[in-house]
Amino acid sequence: RHGEAVCREAERAALVEALRGERVVIATGGGAPCDDAAWSGDLLGRPGTLTVALDAGPAVLLDRLRAQAGSEGDAAGRPMLAGDDPLARIIALKAARQPWYDRAALTLVVDRVTVDEVAAEVVRIVSGEPWTVKVAAPSGSSEVVIGSGVTTTVGARVRAAFPAAHRSWVITDAGVAPHALAPVEASLAGAGLAVGSRVVAAGEGSKSLAGASDIYDWLLGNRVERSDVVVALGGGVVGDLAGFVAATTLRGLGLVQVPTSLLAMVDSSVGGKTGVNHPAGKNLIGAFNQPGLVVIDPALLATMPPRQRRSGWAEIVKHAVIQPSTPGGERADLARVLTRNLTALATGTEPALGYVIARNVALKAAVVEADEREAGLRAFLNFGHTIGHAIEAAGYTLLHGEAVAVGTRAAARLGHRLGTCDAATVATIDHLLDAFDLPRTAEADLDRVHHLIGSDKKRAAGQQSWVLPLTEGGVVIRRDVPETDVRAVIAEVVTPAG
Numbered sequence: 001r002h003g004e005a006v007c008r009e010a011e012r013a014a015l016v017e018a019l020r021g022e023r024v025v026i027a028t029g030g031g032a033p034c035d036d037a038a039w040s041g042d043l044l045g046r047p048g049t050l051t052v053a054l055d056a057g058p059a060v061l062l063d064r065l066r067a068q069a070g071s072e073g074d075a076a077g078r079p080m081l082a083g084d085d086p087l088a089r090i091i092a093l094k095a096a097r098q099p100w101y102d103r104a105a106l107t108l109v110v111d112r113v114t115v116d117e118v119a120a121e122v123v124r125i126v127s128g129e130p131w132t133v134k135v136a137a138p139s140g141s142s143e144v145v146i147g148s149g150v151t152t153t154v155g156a157r158v159r160a161a162f163p164a165a166h167r168s169w170v171i172t173d174a175g176v177a178p179h180a181l182a183p184v185e186a187s188l189a190g191a192g193l194a195v196g197s198r199v200v201a202a203g204e205g206s207k208s209l210a211g212a213s214d215i216y217d218w219l220l221g222n223r224v225e226r227s228d229v230v231v232a233l234g235g236g237v238v239g240d241l242a243g244f245v246a247a248t249t250l251r252g253l254g255l256v257q258v259p260t261s262l263l264a265m266v267d268s269s270v271g272g273k274t275g276v277n278h279p280a281g282k283n284l285i286g287a288f289n290q291p292g293l294v295v296i297d298p299a300l301l302a303t304m305p306p307r308q309r310r311s312g313w314a315e316i317v318k319h320a321v322i323q324p325s326t327p328g329g330e331r332a333d334l335a336r337v338l339t340r341n342l343t344a345l346a347t348g349t350e351p352a353l354g355y356v357i358a359r360n361v362a363l364k365a366a367v368v369e370a371d372e373r374e375a376g377l378r379a380f381l382n383f384g385h386t387i388g389h390a391i392e393a394a395g396y397t398l399l400h401g402e403a404v405a406v407g408t409r410a411a412a413r414l415g416h417r418l419g420t421c422d423a424a425t426v427a428t429i430d431h432l433l434d435a436f437d438l439p440r441t442a443e444a445d446l447d448r449v450h451h452l453i454g455s456d457k458k459r460a461a462g463q464q465s466w467v468l469p470l471t472e473g474g475v476v477i478r479r480d481v482p483e484t485d486v487r488a489v490i491a492e493v494v495t496p497a498g
């Protein structure tokens with residue numbers, strides 16, 4: 001009745017008043033955060049204030065507005081619904097306001113969740129309690145704990161998960177040890193566990209039978225006992241190597257994963273795949289070994305070399321693409337969670353970073369629970385990896401995640417050629433990978449890339465499975481993929497090594 005300016009002023013005054021309180025939850029109207037003044041240091045930008053944006057797509061917003069207006073019997077009182085194209089108006093308004101909404105510390109995507117589910121997530125975030133995810137697989141169960149600072153609780157958690165353990169054997173690498181070994185040792189010792197530590201060379205070269213053999217000598221030479229616990233402190237290399245050693249020493253020691261790289265946090269530390277490489281290929285010798293406990297502290301990522309850290313986003317983008325095809329994946333929100341929280345994620349800011357890691361762990365856990373041994377569903381996790389692994393092995397200059405990113409682009413293009421997805425799907429996947437600054441092409445020995453994919457196929461008894469994206473979201477497995485198409489997409493992303 002009094003016009004928008006008056007309404008906004010009253011709203012601002014109410015916000016100022018509400019923010020005077022301690023421990024309050026304030027739900028603002030959609031326009032309230034949409035100017036600089038709202039984000040000043042005494043309003044939404046006030047230290048100690050956590051801002052969470054709830055993002056819904058325009059069509060969902062329209063449905064909800066209509067439902068609300070219907071239940072209030074007051075459609076005319078909703079200016080958004082007036083006129084003949086309310087959807088267009090919502091799209092335009094949302095686009096104009098988006099930069100303000102993106103200033104929130106965290107954006108949750110709420111298209112397909114109930115109010116109670118969203119509220120539970122917000123409460124968890126505000127409480128500062130770590131996230132926990134359980135993995136119950138046929139070969140064993142894991143508890144995964146995710147929270148900034150949980151490194152200091154490793155000792156107490158190991159004690160609780162392995163009450164019979166007297167000694168802990170920490171395996172780490174030379175890149176991680178200077179940053180993370182001392183606090184982990186201190187926490188273990190503080191919980192009354194004897195601690196021995198072994199530092200291996202950083203890099204894929206340590207993930208070998210010779211590397212495993214060195215650790216067997218160390219453990220057995222020091223009279224390791226079956227009730228002891230191996231603590232894998234590092235990236236995927238350390239996790240795979242230490243997990244394999246734990247599975248095979250004395251027919252199985254306790255295993256705790258303390259991942260320190262982004263890739264290890266969202267992928268390799270969860271799911272129980274362990275192993276070492278062989279000259280015939282990567283990961284060809286190994287065992288399933290579910291860690292009893294996984295402790296994920298996103299704060300450890302602060303010391304990651306930027307390129308290594310960037311490469312970890314490739315697996316997260318992979319999860320976002322496959323999400324709709326995974327158990328619980330109906331929420332189908334991960335891609336938008338990444339886009340909306342990009343700034344916070346790229347700078348490693350909480351609570352966005354911990355939230356995204358926890359959601360990725362939950363996705364991986366759900367897939368592993370449904371199909372630990374990769375009889376079906378778990379193969380979706382190989383999206384981008386068939387070509388990615390070949391590029392990684394034939395290029396030698398790319399990190400695992402970088403090769404996976406290029407493999408993901410190739411798999412998307414393959415899907416387009418075979419008609420599983422449209423050009424817009426390819427563009428969306430490219431856009432996500434670009435957002436995390438992941439490479440578009442790779443330099444590699446083309447013949448070797450083809451040869452490696454060919455040997456993969458032979459191992460699969462001529463039935464190479466390709467995981468390809470779908471236009472409607474999610475992925476599909478196809479086995480009838482002509483080699484000419486594979487060659488064509490590889491030519492698009494691989495430039496011959498010169």
Ligand SMILES: NC(=O)c1ccc[n+]([C@@H]2O[C@H](COP(=O)([O-])OP(=O)(O)OC[C@H]3O[C@@H](n4cnc5c(N)ncnc54)[C@H](O)[C@@H]3O)[C@@H](O)[C@H]2O)c1
Nearest residue numbers: 175176202235236237238260261263268273300303304308
């Ligand atoms: N088991 C699985 O399910 C699974 C899944 C995906 C990948 N993998 C394996 O994981 C490996 C790749 O893992 P990755 O990318 O973590 O590589 P990585 O283990 O080699 O770690 C990358 C580098 O970062 C350093 N680093 C790690 N954390 C650090 C920290 N917090 N601060 C400073 N430096 C740190 C390491 O020293 C290393 O130099 C590959 O061998 C791959 O096959 C396994």
